[in-house]
Amino acid sequence: MKKSIAILAALAALAAPLSAQAHRAWLAPTATVLSGTDAWVGFDAGMSNGIFIPDHAAMNLAGLVITAPDGSTAAPENMIRARYRSSFDLHLTQPGTYKVANVMNGLMATYTENGEQKRWRGQAADFPAALPAGATDIVATRTASRIETFVTLGAPTETVFTNPGEGLVLIPVTHPNDLAAGEAATFKLANDGIAAAGVEVTIARGGTRYRDNPEEQTVTTGADGSFTVTWPEAGMYWLNASVRKPAEGATVASNASYVAVMEVLP
Template identity: 70%
Template structure:
């Protein structure tokens, strides 16, 4: 059964906040934090924690579902995570780095979220856009859908930095390095670009927060806006682990359904 796209005309309320809603100071922030970001030698192990919380890197709300976890090696191949574990407030895993260069560690989720009524009961379906029409019952009413894309990532480098693993996939919001994400120093400016579906993401508000807020009266967040080329620049005030977030959403128009996309990145700034 094929439904006209006009039926999929409004964003769903009450679905996963990390996929469908812009971040705010009150929203739960998704983060993926490594134990180290710059390592030497011919091989190394790095541990990762992943969770969602009010304050970044504070495991106090929910563990992250890592079903979309992809570790991209410096040569573009994938690395299997090891020692995966999901606790109450955080998920964790290890990565064995055996090739020199930069690794991209990302939890990527996407697809379509559909809400509809059948027999007076509200139901939801989530899956690939290609499966949407065949998966919604013929007698469904009040059908609304949102296309969503979420990327939560961090970067680690063994030896000299490289760029192959950082090549954009063309899906959702992605970070394109101008400054390398594993070559950041306190007091120095760094520039990155954001792209959405491979195109420059202009006029996006980027929130940048440093870890350790639990021990500070002021969260010391930084807010910048991308230019027409998707670029933004930040001067790191202190060493530490930093979280970056940008999100976009749009209403349905023409033959395009409503959409939401979100990016959450973590980088380490060294002294």
């Protein structure tokens, strides 16, 4: 029970808008494009003030899912959790593109019972049956957080780019492992399976520790959820978006957040 509460508390923090939270979540690979018949890639994951600078807290990887090019689930190796970052390795044994994602979904609710305010946390499927019969003043919020990156062995493939229909997800038009400085790349965002229009996407290049200018840009998705980025220079980039929907009628409110880490080559 304590573990579940800790996971959902972390989920709530990840789903919060950036204006209310200084710490940024990231899942960064040591390389994104590799050659040969097999290869190894290392990953670091954390919550920090500066992007890719482990200075605040390690990421909880309870929701880590690695999808191999053939659609199967690959296993991380050598997992550790240090004070400021979590780390693991991935052995690439299939040609094509892998998706590495840390996904957390849940529901948080407050309600009144016998004049006392109480809280409930759990999975959306268990709500509202888990609430007592006399519960009133119910306020519920569904939360969904997805943090992911992509790595390719050999030629890029697209089999891992599926839309799960839950939460905020990225649908590449330009392959995320085929990015070059000075070139434009296009992606789409969908929320709960529907095009996410009018959503602000923040793009920031890593390595800000020794720069006065954070070098961030913001773009807004179009009616079909699409947005285009022209990469100013090579480097590792962090993309973030969030969508908040108020409750309407019998529905619950929802907070969804998405983070991607992509490498732009010269």
